[in-house]
Structure formats: C-alpha cells, structure tokens
Amino acid sequence: MNYKALKILLIGATLTLLGSGAFAFGGCSEGECKDCHSLSIEQAQEAIEPLGVKSEVTDVRFSQVPGLWEVAVTDKKGGQIPVYLDFSLSHLIQGDIIEIATRQSLTRMRHAELNHINPSVIPLEDAVVLGDPEAKHKVIVFDDTECPFCKKMQGEMHKVVEKRKDIAFFIKMLPLKIHPNARDKATAIICEKSIELLDKSLAGEEIPPPTCETDVIEKNAELAAGLGIKSTPTVILPDGRIFPGAKSAEDIISLVDNPFEDGK
Numbered sequence: 155m156n157y158k159a160l161k162i163l164l165i166g167a168t169l170t171l172l173g174s175g176a177f178a179f180g181g182c183s184e185g186e187c188k189d190c191h192s193l194s195i196e197q198a199q200e201a202i203e204p205l206g207v208k209s210e211v212t213d214v215r216f217s218q219v220p221g222l223w224e225v226a227v228t229d230k231k232g233g234q235i236p237v238y239l240d241f242s243l244s245h246l247i248q249g250d251i252i253e254i255a256t257r258q259s260l261t262r263m264r265h266a267e268l269n270h271i272n273p274s275v276i277p278l279e280d281a282v283v284l285g286d287p288e289a290k291h292k293v294i295v296f297d298d299t300e301c302p303f304c305k306k307m308q309g310e311m312h313k314v315v316e317k318r319k320d321i322a323f324f325i326k327m328l329p330l331k332i333h334p335n336a337r338d339k340a341t342a343i344i345c346e347k348s349i350e351l352l353d354k355s356l357a358g359e360e361i362p363p364p365t366c367e368t369d370v371i372e373k374n375a376e377l378a379a380g381l382g383i384k385s386t387p388t389v390i391l392p393d394g395r396i397f398p399g400a401k402s403a404e405d406i407i408s409l410v411d412n413p414f415e416d417g418k
Contacts, residue, residue: 191216191241198225201243213268218260219251226268231382234268236261262397267414270394271381278324280370284349285315285322291392291410296378297325297352298386299340300333303400305356307387313403321410325352326374328386337371338363344370 199211202225209227212234217224223239238247250261276294295311297304311323327344329336343351345366354361378388381396389397389406393413401409 193223193239193243197243198223198239201239202227202246205246217251218253222247224264226264233382234265236264236268266395266397269382269396270414270416271390271396273390273392273394276326276377276390277373280344280347280368280374281324281326282343282347282349282352283322283324284311286319287322289322290320291318291322293321293323293392293406293410294390295323295325296328296374296383296386296388296390298328298330298333298336299343299352299355300336301330301356301386304387307400308353308356310401310403310406314406317403318407321407325349326377327371328374328378328383328388329371330386340371341366341368344368 193214195211195214198214202209202211207227209229211225211227213226215224216222217238219238221241223241225237225239226234227237229235235248238251239245240247250259252258253260273292273294278292278294281294295307297307314321315323327340329340339351339355339361341364342361343355345364345368351361378384383396383398385398387398387400389401391397391409391413395409395414397409
C-alpha cells in the first residue's frame with residue numbers, strides 16, 4: 155500500500171470514529187439532550203449520597219453547559235444553592251460557572267433565582283427615593299452612608315434614572331458598624347428623606363446632624379438579617395432576586411428588563 159492510499163484510509167477511519175460519537179461529550183450526537191437524558195430528583199439525591207452530603211435535592215434541570223445537570227440543594231441556612239452533576243453522575247462540581255461571552259456567573263444568577271423573595275414584605279415608607287416614586291419598576295437598595303462601593307453604586311443609579319424614567323430606587327439605610335459615623339449620617343438622611351444628603355455623605359461632604367429620633371435603622375437591620383443581607387450595597391429587584399455588590403447602570407437595566415419566571 156502506498157503512502158497516499160494509507161493517508162486516505164486513516165482519514166476515513168478518523169471521520170468514521172468522530173461520526174459515531176466515540177469522542178462526543180455526553181453521548182448525544184443529534185437532537186436535544188432531553189431526547190436521550192433524564193434525571194429525577196430522587197436519582198440526583200441518590201447520586202450525591204456517597205459524599206455524605208445532608209443537603210436535600212429540591213430541583214433538577216439541564217444546565218446551560220452541555221453535559222451537566224444543574225441540581226438545586228438546600229444549604230445549612232435554609233436557602234438553596236446550585237451545584238452540577240455530569241451526565242454520568244460520577245462528578246459533582248460546586249462553584250461559579252462563568253459564561254465567557256458575557257463574563258456573567260451563571261451560578262450566581264441561578265442562586266438569585268432560587269432564593270428570590272417577595273419584595274412586598276419590605277416596607278418602603280422610610281426609604282429614600284431616587285427617581286419617580288410612582289415608577290413602574292421599583293428597585294430596593296440596602297445602603298451605607300460611608301461605603302465606597304455604595305458611592306460607586308450611587309453614581310450608577312443616577313445614570314439609570316436619567317435614562318429610564320420607569321425605574322426608581324428605594325434606598326433603605328443600613329449603616330455598617332465598621333463605619334463609625336455612618337449611623338448618625340443615616341439617621342439624618344432618614345429624618346429628611348433626602349437623596350441630596352445621601353449624595354453629599356457618599357461624596358465625603360459633611361451633612362447636618364439628625365433632626366429626629368427614629369428606630370428605622372434597627373428595623374432595617376433586623377429585616378436585612380432575616381433576608382440574609384450582610385453587606386452594602388445589596389440590590390433587590392422587582393422580581394425578588396437579591397444581588398450583593400455594586401452594579402453598573404447597564405447591568406441594572408438589563409436585570410430589570412429581563413426578569414426571571416418563577417418555576418423555570
């Protein structure tokens with residue numbers, strides 16, 4: 155057999171192997187994964203039992219990553235976290251899965267969906283409002299008067315209300331103990347319900363002392379603890395998803411415009 159004939163034979167054999175799915179991840183060569191894979195909650199629970207995990211599996215669905223199941227399990231605090239099982243049920247993956255194109259953590263997005271709340275449980279009477287109080291989309295923010303990340307977020311929130319009159323921010327003051335002057339400033343801002351005073355405080359300017367006494371800060375702290383909020387800023391979207399940390403104006407608008415559908 156000459157070299158040319160051998161080369162053609164090897165290429166043909168390679169194409170045959172690839173076409174047969176011998177090197178395919180997950181085993182589905184055509185159609186959708188749901189056509190040849192299924193996993194029940196009971197099967198997922200059984201798969202993780204050898205790890206000695208006491209968590210309860212509450213939901214199973216196909217991950218956005220081919221070849222992986224997304225499995226929701228309970229955590230020690232009564233919430234839910236997403237973990238991942240491969241189709242062979244031989245490997246469990248825990249941690250962030252990042253979508254490169256968007257640089258977005260699919261894991262954190264799913265975590266927010268699994269642990270969403272009903273925003274109506276949060277009283278807004280004491281909130282400092284940035285934007286139109288009657289806006290269609292009300293975003294709640296737990297905020298500190300001296301937090302550098304809150305300062306960054308404040309600028310982004312101003313950009314949002316300039317672009318979108320249908321979005322408003324209801325800011326709940328949550329002064330952190332690591333900022334010794336934050337409590338008095340928060341009280342002053344609550345007394346006046348003044349977004350201007352909050353802007354000045356975050357800009358490092360002096361603001362007048364409180365003109366009233368209030369228990370709003372204690373109530374906000376109790377509410378935040380019940381919701382698992384430990385840091386500022388923390389954003390609560392109209393659909394109930396909770397996101398800690400400062401967000402850009404573009405990200406806020408995108409999150410508001412793309413609410414998740416409960417049950418999916």
